[in-house]
Amino acid sequence: MTATERQLAMVMDLNKCIGCQTCTIACKRLWTQDEGMESMWWNTVNTQPGRGTPRDWEELGGGFRDGAANPGRIPTRKEFGQAGDYNHQEVLFEGKGNGAHLQVKGDRPDWGPNWDEDQGDGEFPNSYYFYLPRICNHCTHPACLEACPRKAIEKSSANGIVTVNEDRCRGYRFCMEACPYKKIYFNEARRVAQKCIFCFPRIEQGIANACARQCPGRVRFVGYRDDQDAPIYKLVDKWKVALPLHPEYGTQPNVFYVPPIGPMRFDENWDLDPTKPRIPNEYLESLFGPEVHGALAVLRAEMEKTRSGGESELIDLLIAYKWSEMFGGFDRDPATFGQK
Amino acid sequence: MLASYLPDTDLEVLLDPDASAWRAGASETLPLTGTPLGMQPTAAIRASWIDRRIGAVDEVRVAALHNGQGLAFRLEWEDASENNDLDDNTSFPDAAAIALPANEDSPIIVMGKPGAAVNAWHWRADAPSQAREISAEGLGTTAPVPGSGIRAHGVWKDGRWRVVIGRELESAGGPMAAQLRPGTQTGFGVAIWEGSNQERAGIKAFSGDWQILSIEATGGAGGGRK
Numbered sequence: 299m300t301a302t303e304r305q306l307a308m309v310m311d312l313n314k315c316i317g318c319q320t321c322t323i324a325c326k327r328l329w330t331q332d333e334g335m336e337s338m339w340w341n342t343v344n345t346q347p348g349r350g351t352p353r354d355w356e357e358l359g360g361g362f363r364d365g366a367a368n369p370g371r372i373p374t375r376k377e378f379g380q381a382g383d384y385n386h387q388e389v390l391f392e393g394k395g396n397g398a399h400l401q402v403k404g405d406r407p408d409w410g411p412n413w414d415e416d417q418g419d420g421e422f423p424n425s426y427y428f429y430l431p432r433i434c435n436h437c438t439h440p441a442c443l444e445a446c447p448r449k450a451i452e453k454s455s456a457n458g459i460v461t462v463n464e465d466r467c468r469g470y471r472f473c474m475e476a477c478p479y480k481k482i483y484f485n486e487a488r489r490v491a492q493k494c495i496f497c498f499p500r501i502e503q504g505i506a507n508a509c510a511r512q513c514p515g516r517v518r519f520v521g522y523r524d525d526q527d528a529p530i531y532k533l534v535d536k537w538k539v540a541l542p543l544h545p546e547y548g549t550q551p552n553v554f555y556v557p558p559i560g561p562m563r564f565d566e567n568w569d570l571d572p573t574k575p576r577i578p579n580e581y582l583e584s585l586f587g588p589e590v591h592g593a594l595a596v597l598r599a600e601m602e603k604t605r606s607g608g609e610s611e612l613i614d615l616l617i618a619y620k621w622s623e624m625f626g627g628f629d630r631d632p633a634t635f636g637q638k
Numbered sequence: 639m640l641a642s643y644l645p646d647t648d649l650e651v652l653l654d655p656d657a658s659a660w661r662a663g664a665s666e667t668l669p670l671t672g673t674p675l676g677m678q679p680t681a682a683i684r685a686s687w688i689d690r691r692i693g694a695v696d697e698v699r700v701a702a703l704h705n706g707q708g709l710a711f712r713l714e715w716e717d718a719s720e721n722n723d724l725d726d727n728t729s730f731p732d733a734a735a736i737a738l739p740a741n742e743d744s745p746i747i748v749m750g751k752p753g754a755a756v757n758a759w760h761w762r763a764d765a766p767s768q769a770r771e772i773s774a775e776g777l778g779t780t781a782p783v784p785g786s787g788i789r790a791h792g793v794w795k796d797g798r799w800r801v802v803i804g805r806e807l808e809s810a811g812g813p814m815a816a817q818l819r820p821g822t823q824t825g826f827g828v829a830i831w832e833g834s835n836q837e838r839a840g841i842k843a844f845s846g847d848w849q850i851l852s853i854e855a856t857g858g859a860g861g862g863r864k
Contacts, residue, residue: 369686372727445682447778447839470838474727476682486724489764 305438305458306496308510309519309533309540310431311556311616317429319343321509321518322411325433328508329495334487336381339411340494341509343431347581348414351432352377352480361441361478362548370475378483379410419581423568426576428558430585431517433509434481434494435542435551436460442493445476450491457522458552459496467491478547505632506625516618521626523552528626529615530554537612539593541586556616557582557590559597639666641702641709643820643854649708653791655800660712665701668828670843677747678840679777693843694832698734702826706856709818710804711736711759713828720794721833722763730833731764734792734801737827738816739848740773746827746848749774757816759788759803763833766792769803773814777840783811807853821855 325341342351350356352373360370382402389398418427436453440460443451450466451473453459462473462482469489474482482493497507505511510518521528523535533540533556540554560577562570575594582590600610622629642663644652651657672693678684699714713734721732737746740755750756755773758780762770769790774780786809792801809815818824825848831837 367681367685369682374728375726378727441682445680447679447683448780449778468839469724471727472680472683472686472839475686484724484727489724 302438302453302455302458304456305523305552306436306501307458307521307523307530307534307552307554308433308496308507309530309554309556311517311519312428312430312558313556313616314515314517315343315429315431316515317343317345317412317415318514319412320512320514321431324508324512325494328497330492332487334485335483335492337375337378338483338485338492340481340483340492341431341433342411343429344412345415345417345427346430346585347419347427348412348417350430351379351411351413353379353409353413355480356544358480359478360476360480360547361544362439365548367441367445367476368478368548370478372471372474372484373480376407376409379413380407382407382410420576423564424576426560428560428577430543430555431509432479432481432543433553434460434496435479435549435553436494436496438550438552439548441476441478441547441549442473442482445472446470447472454498457498457501459498459501460493461495461498462491462493464488464490464492478544478549479551500632500635501628503635504628504630505635506628508632510625511632516621516624519618519624519626520628525626529624530626532611532615537596538589539596539612541589541593543585545587545589555586556597557586557593559594559601639700639702639826639849639851640664641704641851641853643856644703644705645856647703647705649705649710649789649804652703652705652708652710652712652804653789653802655712655714655791655793655802659703660701660802663701663703665699665712665714667697667699668845668849669697670695670828670830670845672843673840677777683839683841687841691835692837692841693830694835694837695830695843698828698830698845700828702851704807704820704853706807706820708804708806709853710802711826713799713801713803713830715799715830716797717794717799717832718797719834720763720799722766722794724764728836730831730836730838731762732794732799732833733760733762733831733838733842734799734803735760735829736803737829738818739825740814740816744825746825749777749780751776755814757783757809757811757814758829759790759805761790761792761801761803763792763794763799766790766801771805771809771811771815773811783809783815785810786815818853820853821857823850823852825849826851 330338467490542551563576565571771786771788788805807818
């Protein structure tokens, strides 16, 4: 593998994600509509705390432990959640009126993307949840690439995007065992592994990823890690408020998250209690590692600064006043795709 | 092992594992062993197979026939489970392959080396009437042989697979493919993948170092016999 000269990255601000799944659908419509891709969701958004997509993916192994490959398991189709076959014909075209309602034909699924939506955790009135969008992390140390015996997975030296070369892939699925984020799918019709491609055909034309561009919440920043004038560098390296998910997996993700502050907690008298966060710090640490405490402290301090009338570069960045500035220069209109 | 010469027998006929020609011919049983863990090409594969048995199939019965133009191998082995689909992400098909040296220096254990390819005739149970001809110049480097006329047919019945794989003796695939001639000897090897054991890629049972195959001469009976 040649060294990566530059690395594209994404930052997702979890304080702004409303779980609307517009990113999920933008990706689905663009990339995973062909045969064999029915159950693929290269982009998922799950409610946290929760078991996730695929179910209990954090328990399935993979990645690296103490620098050595850590064995993992391939998620089954049921664990990912299979696409339902609905009775649209019966409900819409057979004149049954209220006598028929929309339902899955055959076996009812027992899991699917964001199955535990809004379940969350905690005790009323301090229950809590937040959304966690996930794509392929386009890791600096990709476990999938290292696991493949056919060198079918490539990491671009120009931009660090990790892709499956379907001409070399023979569907052995060692990558699905090795990816600790369980973000690789098996296409049984084409007999190859498939996954998020970071919208590289758009990126090559200066157009941000569909999931980022379509996000109504201005959650996602895109750009090169080393572009010091752009938001990614400022959020990850300068302000250190954007962190990788499960850094202990050892793959060095290039998707980073601004951890959620969450709403204020109530005390037993129903007064606001600023002494403790509603989302337990330990839980956030279990997702984002020990750096999360520093990140949350910076976020709180900068928020406080603006509340008291001060200025904050960080808060202005996160508000994203000019959404076109979120994309590190990849701000071309997608409607111009393919035009000179 | 001898690949007997059967003139006037169409290769298409031999693709039926129950063809009478196969009943008449000689066959031999090759013991198989699992590929060594240390030879698996990636650390992730080694880590995940360290405590698992590699090579679930112990032995394979092999026979070979040729008609002067084409050569066919018949493989038969015990397999209680027919794994022929990709019903789930964790389903892997049974598979078999014949390895042949493209060059007299081709090392079978490491699947060839640069300039000395190992040619493989590969069959998989999820497409039981197809085969794929590939060549490798080292582990993990297999690539399709262009213009291959390879054919196969496999049948699972009563706990046994019976598979025939064959192609023209002279391949259009050039130096990456084994070029075979009646009246000569070549090496060969067999590999079997057991789908129910999630065997695929280098995780397989194989017949070890090159076995000897004598391709009977067309001039007179037994001309190529060693």
